Amino acid sequence: MLPIAGAGTPERADAARNRQKIVRAAARLVAAKGIDGLALDEVAAEAGVGIGTVYRRFPDKGALAQALLDENEREFQEAFISGPPPLGPGAPAAQRLKAFLEAYVDRLETHGELLMVAETETPMARFVTGAYRLHHSHLVALVSEIEPEADAHFRADALLAPLAAAQYVHQRRSMTPKQIKAGLNDLYQPGSQ
Helix, strand or coil: CCCCCCCCCCCCCHHHHHHHHHHHHHHHHHHHHHHHHHHHHHHHHCCCCCHHHHHEEEEEEEHHHHHHHHHHHHHHHHHHHHHHCCCCCCCCCCHHHHHHHHHHHHHHHHHHHHHHHHHCCCCCHHHHCCCHHHHHHHHHEEEEEEEECCCCHHHHHHHHHHHHHHHHHHHCCCCCCCHHHHHHHCCCCCCCC
């Protein structure tokens, strides 16, 4: 197979196996100990690899948390890109926007602490992932359809801001998911100025 420009170096088979062992070990530790189980030295011991191997694959806990969230993120993306309405195509943009925000809250309810580690362990990590860029682009498209004159890029960032995992974990100390969803709905009511 010929290399593709910009694709990076293909992963060796043993490196891929080590990566899988590390991610599985991390998942077991998080399931057993919660987010505190994501200590990289404990993950290395559980995976049966050296700490250097872990750091080569995952430079910090945030990168490892991202790997643990990969399957969930793929499912979420599939739901809003091609799933059934109202989250997926086929519903009016305003309904899709509301469904997206509510589905995001549901993800935060299930994976909030892990998402918080993924988003905050490395400065600006939340904003440089492909996931954030896709969420932002999706919201830009919806906002543009709902209000063509709006600054859709700013609105997309403004809608994603309260969905930062640390913000959500903080809010859950005094609010229910239902209250948070209602607040997000009040924050952006399409077409009202």
